[in-house]
Amino acid sequence: DGGITQSPKYLFRKEGQNVTLSCEQNLNHDAMYWYRQDPGQGLRLIYYSQIVNDFQKGDIAEGYSVSREKKESFPLTVTSAQKNPTAFYLCASSGLFDNTGELFFGEGSRLTVL
Amino acid sequence: EDQVTQSPEALRLQEGESSSLNCSYTVSGLRGLFWYRQDPGKGPEFLFTLYSAGEEKEKERLKATLTKKESFLHITAPKPEDSATYLCAVQAWDTGTASKLTFGTGTRLQVTL
Numbered sequence: 475d476g477g478i479t480q481s482p483k484y485l486f487r488k489e490g491q492n493v494t495l496s497c498e499q500n501l502n503h504d505a506m507y508w509y510r511q512d513p514g515q516g517l518r519l520i521y522y523s524q525i526v527n528d529f530q531k532g533d534i535a536e537g538y539s540v541s542r543e544k545k546e547s548f549p550l551t552v553t554s555a556q557k558n559p560t561a562f563y564l565c566a567s568s569g570l571f572d573n574t575g576e577l578f579f580g581e582g583s584r585l586t587v588l
Numbered sequence: 589e590d591q592v593t594q595s596p597e598a599l600r601l602q603e604g605e606s607s608s609l610n611c612s613y614t615v616s617g618l619r620g621l622f623w624y625r626q627d628p629g630k631g632p633e634f635l636f637t638l639y640s641a642g643e644e645k646e647k648e649r650l651k652a653t654l655t656k657k658e659s660f661l662h663i664t665a666p667k668p669e670d671s672a673t674y675l676c677a678v679q680a681w682d683t684g685t686a687s688k689l690t691f692g693t694g695t696r697l698q699v700t701l
């Protein structure tokens with residue numbers, strides 16, 4: 475089935491460690507996104523990519539890094555510079571030229587910093 | 589800056605008790621308004637896109653409407669399986685081709701027997 479796969483679903487990290495969240499899609503979408511969700515707050519955009527080997531910062535990019543080496547993959551690294559990394563992370567994708575704007579989301583990865 | 593405000597934060601309904609969720613927005617130029625459903629611990633699931641004032645869309649017990657300042661998600665005769673958090677989001681024309689959405693904080697709906 476077509477969709478977006480995020481892994482791991484749950485991740486625990488010690489302070490000072492970097493961690494990478496995986497996101498893979500088989501929808502043949504050009505654009506991919508990373509959002510962060512915290513209790514009582516709306517989803518906030520971290521990074522997005524419209525094409526392979528190119529990506530742009532979203533509203534809260536500090537302390538995060540991404541890469542887009544393949545169309546299907548958009549991993550997110552949460553670095554030790556991120557001051558408050560405990561959150562629910564959502565990856566999404568969309569077609570760029572179908573004009574619907576609809577985002578397809580993965581199941582999310584919950585990161586807890588101990 | 590684009591803003592989305594959803595109310596109420598939480599809503600508890602009995603099965604069959606119809607109600608509406610509100611999404612107020614300010615955006616530089618509305619390209620689309622989106623409704624998503626999110627179950628606990630899951631990613632949001634797309635429900636509707638509305639593009640212009642006066643537009644309405646329906647899906648089973650849900651109907652979404654749009655004005656120039658707000659959108660409503662009407663739930664008719666809800667069932668317990670409609671319990672979820674409903675998210676509203678907007679996309680402005682100046683975001684280019686990417687779907688950069690601004691989300692509200694959601695309305696948590698609980699439907700009881």
